Amino acid sequence: MKSSKQLVIAVCVGMIFSFLYGVITVQYKIPPFNQLSAVKQLVYPEPNPSLNYPDYFYHKKSFFEQHGGHQYDVVFIGDSITDWAEWENLFPALKIANRGIAGDRTDGVLSRMDSIYSTNARKAFIMIGLNDFSVGAEVNDVVENYQSIISNLVAHGMQTYVQSTILAGIQKAELNKNIMALNDHLKKMADNNKSFTYIDLNAGLARGSVLNSRYSRDGVHLNGSGYAVWKDMIKSYVQ
Numbered sequence: 069m070k071s072s073k074q075l076v077i078a079v080c081v082g083m084i085f086s087f088l089y090g091v092i093t094v095q096y097k098i099p100p101f102n103q104l105s106a107v108k109q110l111v112y113p114e115p116n117p118s119l120n121y122p123d124y125f126y127h128k129k130s131f132f133e134q135h136g137g138h139q140y141d142v143v144f145i146g147d148s149i150t151d152w153a154e155w156e157n158l159f160p161a162l163k164i165a166n167r168g169i170a171g172d173r174t175d176g177v178l179s180r181m182d183s184i185y186s187t188n189a190r191k192a193f194i195m196i197g198l199n200d201f202s203v204g205a206e207v208n209d210v211v212e213n214y215q216s217i218i219s220n221l222v223a224h225g226m227q228t229y230v231q232s233t234i235l236a237g238i239q240k241a242e243l244n245k246n247i248m249a250l251n252d253h254l255k256k257m258a259d260n261n262k263s264f265t266y267i268d269l270n271a272g273l274a275r276g277s278v279l280n281s282r283y284s285r286d287g288v289h290l291n292g293s294g295y296a297v298w299k300d301m302i303k304s305y306v307q
Contacts, residue, residue, distance in 0.1 A: 120203075125176060128169045132183035140165040142306055143189035143226075145217075146196045147172045149234060149289060158299045159306055165189060173200045174213035181217075185224050192226040193302065194218075195269065197233035198288065201246040210246075211253045218257075218264055228264040229305055230254050235270050237279040237287025244277055265305065272297045 128151075143165040144150050150168025165187040169176065174196055177184075184192065194217065200210045214230070221228045232251045236243045251270070258266035273283055273294060281287075283294030290298065 121176060122171045125169050125171055129176075129180050129183065132167065132180065132186075136165065136167075136183050137186035138165070138188070139163070140187040140189040142191045142193065143167050143184055143187045145177060145184060145192060145194040147199050149198075150195060152289060153295055153298075158295065159303070162306065171199060172196065173203070173205070174210050174217065175200075177217055178213060178220075181220050184221070190227060191229065191306065192221045193229045193231060193306070194221075195231035195233060197247060197250050198236060198240075198243060201243045201250075202240075207246050207249045207253070210250055214250075214254065215257070222263045229267055229302070230258065230264055231267045231302070232269045234290075235274045235277065235279045237281055237284055239287030241278050241287075248277070267302060267305065269298060269301055272301050 141162040141164065142155075142159070144153070144155055144167060146168040148168065148170035151166065151170045151172075153166070153168070155164040155166050156162070167180075167184050167187070169180075177194070177196060197210055197214075200213075218228055218230065232254065233247050235247055251268070255266050255268070258264060273290075274280060279287060283290055283297065285291065
Protein backbone atom coordinates (compact mmCIF):
# COMPACT_ATOMS: atom_id res chain seq x y z
CA MET A 69 0.00 0.00 0.00
CA LYS A 70 2.79 2.35 0.97
CA SER A 71 4.65 1.64 -2.26
CA SER A 72 1.51 2.43 -4.29
CA LYS A 73 1.17 5.82 -2.61
CA GLN A 74 4.82 6.53 -3.23
CA LEU A 75 4.36 5.64 -6.91
CA VAL A 76 1.36 7.99 -7.24
CA ILE A 77 3.30 10.79 -5.54
CA ALA A 78 6.31 10.19 -7.78
CA VAL A 79 4.14 10.28 -10.93
CA CYS A 80 2.42 13.51 -9.82
CA VAL A 81 5.74 15.16 -9.00
CA GLY A 82 7.11 14.06 -12.38
CA MET A 83 4.10 15.51 -14.22
CA ILE A 84 4.38 18.82 -12.37
CA PHE A 85 8.11 18.98 -13.04
CA SER A 86 7.59 18.19 -16.75
CA PHE A 87 4.92 20.89 -17.06
CA LEU A 88 7.06 23.52 -15.34
CA TYR A 89 10.10 22.58 -17.38
CA GLY A 90 8.05 22.84 -20.57
CA VAL A 91 6.85 26.32 -19.60
CA ILE A 92 10.40 27.43 -18.76
CA THR A 93 11.70 25.89 -22.00
CA VAL A 94 9.27 27.92 -24.11
CA GLN A 95 9.59 31.10 -22.03
CA TYR A 96 13.40 31.22 -21.94
CA LYS A 97 14.15 29.13 -25.06
CA ILE A 98 16.45 26.75 -23.18
CA PRO A 99 17.23 23.25 -24.52
CA PRO A 100 15.45 21.40 -26.00
CA PHE A 101 13.50 24.43 -27.33
CA ASN A 102 15.18 24.33 -30.77
CA GLN A 103 14.53 20.61 -31.15
CA LEU A 104 10.87 20.97 -30.16
CA SER A 105 10.45 23.89 -32.56
CA ALA A 106 11.94 21.83 -35.37
CA VAL A 107 9.51 18.99 -34.70
CA LYS A 108 6.57 21.41 -34.64
CA GLN A 109 7.72 22.95 -37.93
CA LEU A 110 7.76 19.52 -39.54
CA VAL A 111 4.25 18.72 -38.36
CA TYR A 112 2.70 22.19 -38.70
CA PRO A 113 5.01 24.30 -40.88
CA GLU A 114 4.58 28.03 -40.55
CA PRO A 115 5.25 30.53 -43.32
CA ASN A 116 8.56 32.32 -43.03
CA PRO A 117 7.81 35.38 -40.83
CA SER A 118 10.72 37.30 -42.35
CA LEU A 119 8.77 37.41 -45.63
CA ASN A 120 6.12 39.67 -44.10
CA TYR A 121 2.81 37.91 -44.50
CA PRO A 122 0.01 40.49 -44.18
CA ASP A 123 -2.45 40.39 -41.28
CA TYR A 124 -5.14 39.41 -43.78
CA PHE A 125 -3.40 36.07 -44.31
CA TYR A 126 -3.52 35.22 -40.60
CA HIS A 127 -7.11 36.42 -40.24
CA LYS A 128 -8.29 34.23 -43.12
CA LYS A 129 -6.18 31.27 -42.00
CA SER A 130 -7.71 31.50 -38.53
CA PHE A 131 -11.23 31.83 -39.93
CA PHE A 132 -10.86 28.77 -42.14
CA GLU A 133 -9.47 26.77 -39.22
CA GLN A 134 -12.37 27.72 -36.96
CA HIS A 135 -15.31 27.73 -39.37
CA GLY A 136 -14.33 25.95 -42.57
CA GLY A 137 -15.17 22.35 -41.79
CA HIS A 138 -18.08 21.39 -44.04
CA GLN A 139 -18.84 19.08 -46.94
CA TYR A 140 -17.84 20.61 -50.28
CA ASP A 141 -17.60 19.22 -53.79
CA VAL A 142 -14.57 21.26 -54.87
CA VAL A 143 -11.92 23.38 -53.15
CA PHE A 144 -9.96 26.13 -54.91
CA ILE A 145 -6.56 26.97 -53.38
CA GLY A 146 -4.38 29.96 -54.14
CA ASP A 147 -3.67 33.64 -53.62
CA SER A 148 -5.71 36.78 -54.39
CA ILE A 149 -6.45 35.68 -57.95
CA THR A 150 -8.32 32.72 -56.47
CA ASP A 151 -9.56 34.59 -53.40
CA TRP A 152 -11.31 37.29 -55.42
CA ALA A 153 -13.29 34.88 -57.61
CA GLU A 154 -16.92 34.10 -56.79
CA TRP A 155 -16.58 30.41 -57.59
CA GLU A 156 -20.13 29.45 -56.66
CA ASN A 157 -21.37 32.01 -59.19
CA LEU A 158 -19.17 30.40 -61.83
CA PHE A 159 -20.29 26.87 -60.90
CA PRO A 160 -23.67 27.30 -59.17
CA ALA A 161 -24.57 23.61 -59.28
CA LEU A 162 -21.67 22.72 -56.98
CA LYS A 163 -20.74 23.47 -53.38
CA ILE A 164 -17.34 25.13 -53.63
CA ALA A 165 -14.88 26.13 -50.91
CA ASN A 166 -12.72 29.14 -51.75
CA ARG A 167 -9.40 28.67 -49.98
CA GLY A 168 -7.62 31.48 -51.76
CA ILE A 169 -5.95 34.08 -49.55
CA ALA A 170 -4.70 37.35 -51.00
CA GLY A 171 -0.93 37.64 -50.61
CA ASP A 172 -0.42 33.94 -50.03
CA ARG A 173 2.55 31.90 -51.22
CA THR A 174 3.37 28.21 -51.42
CA ASP A 175 4.80 28.01 -47.91
CA GLY A 176 1.64 29.70 -46.65
CA VAL A 177 -0.49 27.00 -48.25
CA LEU A 178 1.63 24.34 -46.57
CA SER A 179 0.96 25.97 -43.20
CA ARG A 180 -2.82 25.69 -43.64
CA MET A 181 -3.36 22.27 -45.16
CA ASP A 182 -5.69 21.19 -42.35
CA SER A 183 -8.20 23.88 -43.31
CA ILE A 184 -8.12 22.51 -46.87
CA TYR A 185 -8.62 18.91 -45.76
CA SER A 186 -11.55 19.97 -43.58
CA THR A 187 -13.54 20.95 -46.66
CA ASN A 188 -13.87 17.21 -47.41
CA ALA A 189 -13.82 18.14 -51.11
CA ARG A 190 -13.46 15.42 -53.71
CA LYS A 191 -11.50 17.70 -56.05
CA ALA A 192 -8.81 20.29 -55.34
CA PHE A 193 -7.67 22.99 -57.81
CA ILE A 194 -4.54 24.97 -57.00
CA MET A 195 -2.93 27.98 -58.68
CA ILE A 196 -0.24 29.95 -56.85
CA GLY A 197 3.34 31.16 -57.21
CA LEU A 198 3.41 34.77 -58.37
CA ASN A 199 3.75 36.14 -54.82
CA ASP A 200 6.63 33.75 -54.13
CA PHE A 201 8.62 35.34 -56.93
CA SER A 202 7.53 38.85 -55.93
CA VAL A 203 9.45 38.39 -52.67
CA GLY A 204 12.49 36.83 -54.34
CA ALA A 205 11.88 33.10 -53.88
CA GLU A 206 13.97 30.68 -55.94
CA VAL A 207 12.21 28.52 -58.52
CA ASN A 208 13.54 25.29 -56.99
CA ASP A 209 12.18 26.24 -53.57
CA VAL A 210 8.73 26.94 -55.00
CA VAL A 211 8.80 23.64 -56.91
CA GLU A 212 9.72 21.81 -53.71
CA ASN A 213 6.80 23.44 -51.87
CA TYR A 214 4.47 22.53 -54.73
CA GLN A 215 5.62 18.92 -54.57
CA SER A 216 4.74 18.81 -50.86
CA ILE A 217 1.33 20.42 -51.45
CA ILE A 218 0.46 18.00 -54.24
CA SER A 219 1.66 14.97 -52.29
CA ASN A 220 -0.44 16.00 -49.29
CA LEU A 221 -3.59 16.57 -51.35
CA VAL A 222 -3.22 13.27 -53.19
CA ALA A 223 -2.45 11.38 -49.98
CA HIS A 224 -5.61 12.87 -48.48
CA GLY A 225 -7.66 11.35 -51.28
CA MET A 226 -8.38 14.53 -53.23
CA GLN A 227 -8.43 14.44 -57.02
CA THR A 228 -5.82 17.13 -57.63
CA TYR A 229 -5.60 19.63 -60.49
CA VAL A 230 -2.57 21.90 -60.75
CA GLN A 231 -3.35 24.97 -62.83
CA SER A 232 -0.43 26.80 -64.38
CA THR A 233 0.61 29.91 -62.49
CA ILE A 234 -0.89 32.73 -64.51
CA LEU A 235 1.66 34.95 -66.24
CA ALA A 236 1.85 38.58 -65.19
CA GLY A 237 1.05 41.45 -67.54
CA ILE A 238 3.57 43.95 -68.81
CA GLN A 239 3.37 45.81 -65.47
CA LYS A 240 5.16 42.91 -63.75
CA ALA A 241 6.68 41.12 -66.72
CA GLU A 242 10.01 40.71 -64.87
CA LEU A 243 8.35 37.88 -62.88
CA ASN A 244 7.45 35.84 -65.95
CA LYS A 245 10.81 34.16 -66.47
CA ASN A 246 10.45 32.43 -63.10
CA ILE A 247 6.73 31.79 -63.60
CA MET A 248 7.41 30.05 -66.91
CA ALA A 249 10.21 28.00 -65.32
CA LEU A 250 7.83 26.94 -62.54
CA ASN A 251 5.14 25.97 -65.02
CA ASP A 252 7.64 23.90 -67.00
CA HIS A 253 8.52 22.00 -63.83
CA LEU A 254 4.86 21.46 -62.95
CA LYS A 255 4.03 20.15 -66.41
CA LYS A 256 6.97 17.73 -66.34
CA MET A 257 5.91 16.56 -62.88
CA ALA A 258 2.41 15.82 -64.19
CA ASP A 259 3.78 14.01 -67.25
CA ASN A 260 5.84 11.76 -64.98
CA ASN A 261 3.27 11.41 -62.21
CA LYS A 262 -0.29 10.48 -63.15
CA SER A 263 -1.61 11.15 -59.64
CA PHE A 264 -2.58 14.72 -60.60
CA THR A 265 -3.61 16.70 -63.67
CA TYR A 266 -1.90 19.79 -65.05
CA ILE A 267 -4.01 22.49 -66.76
CA ASP A 268 -2.32 25.25 -68.78
CA LEU A 269 -4.38 28.37 -68.05
CA ASN A 270 -1.94 30.57 -69.95
CA ALA A 271 -2.98 28.91 -73.19
CA GLY A 272 -6.18 30.94 -72.90
CA LEU A 273 -5.20 33.91 -70.76
CA ALA A 274 -1.79 34.93 -72.09
CA ARG A 275 -0.70 36.65 -75.26
CA GLY A 276 2.85 35.64 -76.02
CA SER A 277 4.74 35.62 -72.75
CA VAL A 278 2.52 38.05 -70.79
CA LEU A 279 -1.04 38.11 -69.48
CA ASN A 280 -3.41 39.44 -72.12
CA SER A 281 -4.28 43.03 -71.14
CA ARG A 282 -7.94 42.49 -72.03
CA TYR A 283 -8.24 40.22 -68.97
CA SER A 284 -6.64 42.48 -66.33
CA ARG A 285 -6.36 46.13 -65.38
CA ASP A 286 -3.26 45.76 -63.21
CA GLY A 287 -1.43 42.94 -64.95
CA VAL A 288 -2.11 40.45 -62.14
CA HIS A 289 -5.75 40.23 -61.10
CA LEU A 290 -8.39 39.06 -63.52
CA ASN A 291 -11.55 40.84 -64.58
CA GLY A 292 -14.86 39.15 -65.38
CA SER A 293 -13.72 38.22 -68.88
CA GLY A 294 -10.57 36.64 -67.49
CA TYR A 295 -12.53 34.49 -65.06
CA ALA A 296 -14.85 33.48 -67.90
CA VAL A 297 -11.85 32.13 -69.81
CA TRP A 298 -10.60 30.37 -66.68
CA LYS A 299 -14.02 28.81 -66.12
CA ASP A 300 -14.22 27.51 -69.69
CA MET A 301 -10.77 25.96 -69.43
CA ILE A 302 -11.52 23.96 -66.29
CA LYS A 303 -15.26 23.29 -66.40
CA SER A 304 -14.87 19.78 -67.82
CA TYR A 305 -12.62 18.92 -64.86
CA VAL A 306 -14.73 20.69 -62.22
CA GLN A 307 -18.04 19.12 -63.18
